[in-house]
Amino acid sequence: MSKIILVTGGARSGKSGFAESLCKARNNSTAYIATSVAFDDEMKERVRKHQESRPQEWQTYEIYKDIYTIIDEISQKHSTVILDCITLLVNNLMFVDGIDIDNATEQEINELEEYIKDQVRKMIEEVKKTDLYFVMVTNEIGLGVVPSYKLGRVYCDFVGRINQMLGQLSDEVYFTVCGIPTKIKG
Template identity: 50%
Template sequence: MSRLILVTGGARSGKSSFAEGIAKECGNNVLYVATSKPIDDEMKQRIAKHKAQRPSDWETLEEYKNLDLAISNHIHGKEAVLLDCITIMITNLMFEETNDWDSLTRDEVQEIENSIQHQIERLIGLSKMSDVTFVIVTNEIGLGIVPATAISRDFRDIAGRMNQLIARAADEVYFCVSGIPMKIK
């Protein structure tokens, strides 16, 4: 039986560890989808730490776009898919479009958001059509102050709306605080 589970929380809230625990409960045949790109030494160290934490027999797919297609090519025989994380996926998709966010019109920002939303909707569709559990990790970034820059506000708004979209479709939603998961749906 398929399930879509969303795990959210702030930075270092324990959401990845909690999500990995859910995936382990599903069985040993897990597809781990890593959305980050190793762009600098710090990110390379973070990726290495995440790899060391998870079981070595899990298959890892490093991708951040067209995830429905990428996952479809690896899902056969899997018991769970763990995607970590939506927030980094959104960041990569935003910067793939442009690095000059200051010159974008509101219509251009909306086009980028629509493109990201389309990818999220396709991912949700795959999760609902498959017979495996999908565990999706994302950051809750809307609890702080209003960001000072336009790109930061656009990122917060897009990520917040994508989180809402996934949460509406999810069978279960957990919010992690200080390593403690709270089931909110």
């Protein structure tokens, strides 16, 4: 039976480090699902730092779309998985079809959100078919100011609702502040 854990918090709150520590405590046969796309030098540096922080034995899967298609394969090789992060997964999926959010209709935005929710739902459904210890990292972006531009508001809405869905579907949820994790579910 799988165990699904969600780790959330603000930027630089220690959420990735805490999630990695949960996995390190279990074993060194961890699969690392990296959802970022290194599109500039700053992002490449962030990716490099994340790579250096995790054990060399961990196998990395760089994917953000159709993650559900590799869950069974991963479960054949690993018992522990970390997915870092949901927030970038949502961001990347928002632009997969080149939709112009600023000029999109409400229907187009609703369809895009349903597509993203479906991607996440399918992933969780596949995880629940396994015995994986599955740790997901996400940003709690709803604690700040609501963006003044449409793209930012739509993104915050999408991430907020995805986080709520994952909070409900997870066995445990942790909120990290100042490097200190607090269990809020499970």
